Every structure is written in structure tokens, then in C-alpha cells.
Amino acid sequence: MKIKFHKSFEKKYKKLPAKLKSKVKERNKIFSENLFDPILNNHALQGKYSGYRSINITGDVRIVYKFLDKSVALFVDIDSHSNLY
DSSP, X not given: OEEEEOHHHHHHHHTSOHHHHHHHHHHHHHHHHOTTOGXXXXXXXXXXGTTOEEEESXXXXXXXXXXXXXXXXXXXXXXXXXXXX
């Protein structure tokens, strides 16, 4: 799975602490190899994020993404659970 990054995602990513950036890179590698690895808790979203999916980075931090096609995912947002939903 190829990952593309939306400008809003990149902007928020740059502001993350180094430790969290490292965790994001680790999870992106797992996502690229197996997007439904249980550690990611990959699941569909509802409401304002209908058509999007979410993966866990830490206990509280999530990435919201959508599929552009069968082989490309667009990471749209990254934030804490409470800030996203």
C-alpha cells in the first residue's frame, strides 16, 4: 500500500514531538505492509468522516485516511481522539 499525505496532515505532523514522529513512521511501515494488522485497529468511521478510516498510532493519537484507489491511501489528519471526533 502506497501512502500519500494531505497538506493538512503534513502541517500537523511537523509540529509533533520527535518521539511521536518516530511512532508514526513505525506504524506507517506496518500499514504499508499489512493495513489490517491488529496493532493498527484499522476501522471505518461514521458521521462527518463517513467514507474515511482510522488507525491508531498510540492509545490516544489517530490518523484519519481514505483510499484514493486500491493501492493508494491518503492520510488526511492526525490528532488526538478527542480533537478528531
